[in-house]
Amino acid sequence: MLKRVHFPTSLLPYLLVAPQVIITLVFFVWPASQAVYQSFLIEDAFGISTEFVWFENFAYLASDEQYLGSFGRTIFFSVCVAVLSMSAALVLAGFADRIVRGATTYRTLLIWPYAVAPVLAGALWVFMFNPTLGIFPYILEFVGIDWNHYLNGSHAMMLVIFAAAWKQIAYNFLFYLAAMQSIPRSLIEAAAIDGAGPVRRFWDHIFPLVSPTTFFLLVINAVYAFFDTFGIIHAVTQGGPANATTILVYKVYNDGFVGLDLGGSAAQSVILMILVIAMTVVQFRYVERKVEY
Amino acid sequence: MIENRPILNMISHAVLILGVVIVALPIWITFVAATHDPVRMTQAPIPMLPGGYFWENFTQTLFGGGLSGTESAPVWRMLLNSMMMALMISFGKIAISLLSAFAIVYFKFPFRMGFFWLIFITLMLPVEVRILPTFQVIADLGMLNSYWGLSIPLIASATATFMFRQVFLTIPDEMLESARIDGAGPLRFFWDILIPLSRTNIAALFVILFIYGWNQYLWPLLITTETDMTTIVMSIKQMLEAAEQSPQWNIIMMTALLAMIPPVFVVVAMQRLFVQGLTETDK
Numbered sequence: 111m112l113k114r115v116h117f118p119t120s121l122l123p124y125l126l127v128a129p130q131v132i133i134t135l136v137f138f139v140w141p142a143s144q145a146v147y148q149s150f151l152i153e154d155a156f157g158i159s160t161e162f163v164w165f166e167n168f169a170y171l172a173s174d175e176q177y178l179g180s181f182g183r184t185i186f187f188s189v190c191v192a193v194l195s196m197s198a199a200l201v202l203a204g205f206a207d208r209i210v211r212g213a214t215t216y217r218t219l220l221i222w223p224y225a226v227a228p229v230l231a232g233a234l235w236v237f238m239f240n241p242t243l244g245i246f247p248y249i250l251e252f253v254g255i256d257w258n259h260y261l262n263g264s265h266a267m268m269l270v271i272f273a274a275a276w277k278q279i280a281y282n283f284l285f286y287l288a289a290m291q292s293i294p295r296s297l298i299e300a301a302a303i304d305g306a307g308p309v310r311r312f313w314d315h316i317f318p319l320v321s322p323t324t325f326f327l328l329v330i331n332a333v334y335a336f337f338d339t340f341g342i343i344h345a346v347t348q349g350g351p352a353n354a355t356t357i358l359v360y361k362v363y364n365d366g367f368v369g370l371d372l373g374g375s376a377a378q379s380v381i382l383m384i385l386v387i388a389m390t391v392v393q394f395r396y397v398e399r400k401v402e403y
Numbered sequence: 404m405i406e407n408r409p410i411l412n413m414i415s416h417a418v419l420i421l422g423v424v425i426v427a428l429p430i431w432i433t434f435v436a437a438t439h440d441p442v443r444m445t446q447a448p449i450p451m452l453p454g455g456y457f458w459e460n461f462t463q464t465l466f467g468g469g470l471s472g473t474e475s476a477p478v479w480r481m482l483l484n485s486m487m488m489a490l491m492i493s494f495g496k497i498a499i500s501l502l503s504a505f506a507i508v509y510f511k512f513p514f515r516m517g518f519f520w521l522i523f524i525t526l527m528l529p530v531e532v533r534i535l536p537t538f539q540v541i542a543d544l545g546m547l548n549s550y551w552g553l554s555i556p557l558i559a560s561a562t563a564t565f566m567f568r569q570v571f572l573t574i575p576d577e578m579l580e581s582a583r584i585d586g587a588g589p590l591r592f593f594w595d596i597l598i599p600l601s602r603t604n605i606a607a608l609f610v611i612l613f614i615y616g617w618n619q620y621l622w623p624l625l626i627t628t629e630t631d632m633t634t635i636v637m638s639i640k641q642m643l644e645a646a647e648q649s650p651q652w653n654i655i656m657m658t659a660l661l662a663m664i665p666p667v668f669v670v671v672a673m674q675r676l677f678v679q680g681l682t683e684t685d686k
Contacts (some may be wrong), residue, residue, distance in 0.1 A: 116579075117589045119512050126506035127518050130499040133559040138525045141536035148536070202422045205415040212416075218671060219423045221678075225666035227618035227636045233643055233659050234429040237436065237652065245432065248448040279426060284678060302406055337529050341620040345640050363621065366535045375535055383528065 142383065148376035167377035176353065177361070177378070184357040187271060188335035195275035196327055199282030204312055206283075207290040217287065224280035228273075229341030235273035236346045259347065263354030266347045270355050273346060274339045282327050289323040290316060329393045336385065358382060430663075436656035437461075444652040456653065464657040478658055481635040484553075485617055486665070488634060491554035492616030493609050496563050501605075504567035505593050509579070525561045530622050538625050548629045557615075557622060563608055566683055570601045607680030610673050614666045635662040 117123075149167055171177045202220065206213050223231070238244050239259060247257040259266040293316060301311050340359045343349060349356035349364060356364070362382065366375030432451075436444060439454035465478050506512075507519055530537065537556055546552030574597070582592045598605075623634045633641075639662060642655045670677050 116508075117510050119510070122589055123506040123510035123512045123515075126502045126510075130503040130522055130559055130564065131518055133499065133555060134521055134525055137537060137540060137556040138528050138533070138559060139521070141533045141540055142528050144536035144539070145533050198422070202419060205418045208415050209412070209419070216419045216423065218674060220426055221674070222667045222670050223426055225614050225618075225670040226663050227620060227666075229620045229636055229639055230659050230663055231429075233639045233655070234433055236643065237656065238429060238432055243445070243449050243652070245449055245451070276426070276429065281681070284681060288678070288682060308408070308411055341636075344620075344624075345643055363534060367625070372535065379533060379535070383533070386529065 145376045145379045145383070148372055149380045150373075151376075152373045167373045168381075171374070171377055171381070176356075179353070180356050180358055180361050183267075183355070184336060187267070187274075187339075187355075187357055188332050190271045191274045191278065191335040191339075192328060192331035194271065195278040196282050196324070196331060198275070199279050199286050200317075200324075202279075203283050203286035203290055204316065206287055207316075208308070213287075217284075220283050221280045223277050224284075226277060227341060228277060228339055229345045231273045231277040232270070232342035232345035235269055235276070239269055259351075261351055263351055266351060266355050270339070270342050270346050273342050274335060277342075278331060278334060282331070285323050285327055286320060289320040293319050326393070329389055333386070333389050336382075336389075433656045433659055436652050437660050439653050441651050441653050449652075460653050460657045464654050464661065476630045476633055476638075478635065478638075478661060480631065481633055481638050482661065482665075484550075484632060485634040485636060485662075487550050488553045488619065488623070489613050489616035489665075491550060492557050492619075493612035495554060495558040496560050496612055497605055497608060499558065500560065500563035500567050501598070501601075504564050504571055505597060507564075508568055508571040509589070509592075522559075522561050522564050525559050530557065534621065534625065541626055547626050548632045552626050553619075553623055553632070553634075554616070557619065563612070566604065566608060567601065569683075570604050571597065574600055603676070603679070604683070606673075607676040607683060609680075610669055610677045611680040613669055617666045638662075 150164055152166065202216075206216050209216070226234075236259075239246050239257060241247050241258045241260065244257075250257045257265055259269045297319075298311060298315060301315050306314065336357075337359055339357065340363065343355055343357060343360045344363075347355040349360050358378065359382070362375055362378045365371045365378065369375075432449075435450055435453050437460055438457040439450060440456045440459075443450065443454065467477070503518070503522060507515060541547060541552045541556065544552075546555070578596055578600075579592060582596055587595065618636060619634070620636055623632075624637045624640070627633055627637070635658070639655070639659055642658060646652065646655055
């Protein structure tokens with residue numbers, strides 16, 4: 111933590127940490143504690159009177175079918191995004207790892223969607239799947255599918271999953287490729303000498319050896335799907351049709367800024383904070399163990 | 404290479420090319436849409452090959468009022484706002500994390516660990532989960548519709564402080580000892596030795612933070628009410644809404660293209676630093 115050789119105590123270290131500590135207090139700790147405080151309040155629609163109600167907001171959420179439905183949808187959405195983008199990235203990285211020449215070129219061509227903002231990713235996909243103009247509904251019509259994500263809830267869900275997973279492939283690919291390239295070649299060569307073919311080597315050696323990366327990416331992808339996909343939902347479906355794509359982050363925003371239910375929105379924020387803290391702890395415990403092969 | 408299997412090599416290339424095509428398809432369609440005239444973009448199916456209206460759309464988007472029939476700032480102004488926000492976030496974050504990591508690693512002072520944990524908790528509070536109260540703080544401070552309001556709440560970050568702490572811990576103690584023998588004070592040591600030694604880490608972090616700042620969406624959406632302060636990324640949503648009445652997909656897609664060029668350029672041009680920054684900040 112601390113250097114063996116260090117500077118003597120003075121006023122200077124306080125001045126050095128001051129900017130970050132002040133910003134943290136004003137923009138992180140204070141708002142977060144406000145959110146916790148507000149989650150215990152119920153305010154009437156005009157903001158005239160507030161009442162301290164302890165856990166009533168939470169109790170209401172626990173019995174609110176809309177909230178529980180949104181919870182379930184968020185988990186479904188996250189699992190789909192993680193599985194889709196991670197398996198695509200694993201396959202691509204597995205093949206890129208094999209290739210002697212051109213691996214860097216493929217990497218360049220595959221990583222840049224990482225730089226595309228989620229809301230832009232949403233805009234691109236909503237254009238491709240536009241029911242009247244888009245290229246995919248036009249193609250799908252030939253197989254008899256009438257694509258309309260404005261009316262059909264499962265179409266809308268599929269669309270946001272595609273857009274979210276598409277953007278995340280780049281990230282997963284980079285980590286898988288780095289993990290595979292750090293596997294000692296002698297290990298794979300030994301397997302090859304023992305007669306294991308490429309598919310066998312992949313499943314019996316490479317895949318188990320990159321499992322720490324898989325676990326790490328699972329957490330990262332879950333956090334991404336939970337929190338960073340607001341832009342996609344907001345641009346593509348606005349939570350609709352009929353709440354079919356209202357994930358938790360979108361609901362916090364919608365109940366707070368549109369519905370003006372401050373207490374309810376704050377209670378949802380607190381639940382989300384607990385979720386982030388849990389995920390961060392899981393991730394940190396992984397970091398401690400990551401050296402074990 | 405372990406063994407020579409020409410067929411498997413061909414399959415590998417084929418799969419990778421297919422992957423590249425799938426990944427690039429949305430961008431290709433965007434680019435094509437940005438090169439056609441508005442009339443062509445209302446006829447299904449939309450074209451798959453570029454048209455000849457690229458420069459017309461480009462100038463109309465960048466310097467005209469964007470979409471006709473909506474009130475919004477010109478796109479060059481939004482690009483400027485996004486650039487300001489992204490640069491302020493990246494430089495601000497790097498500056499304050501360098502300072503606090505320096506203090507935590509090189510000084511012994513009361514409450515050192517307290518400060519460390521205070522910084523650590525920011526890791527657990529993304530903007531999305533504390534939007535309402537943070538919005539109230541910004542409104543109370545009169546920072547709505549300003550570059551400060553856009554960037555400062557996103558500046559404090561434990562990840563950057565952690566990374567610099569890690570970097571400083573790898574710097575040999577002899578550096579400090581010899582610097583002190585030569586009579587250098589703490590600030591001299593920081594500026595002349597620590598900063599030059601962590602230059603590549605700073606650059607790598609800059610790439611990541613620039614993309615993070617540029618791609619912010621929910622936060623600018625909340626705190627900018629004046630059209631002059633809108634960022635390019637959040638303008639896309641307003642255009643999509645307007646598109647439901649009068650579709651001008653060529654302009655929308657040109658705007659989307661302009662919005663993704665700067666961060667994509669940064670990633671591709673500084674690929675090595677980008678990969679380094681990504682793996683360092685997330686672990």
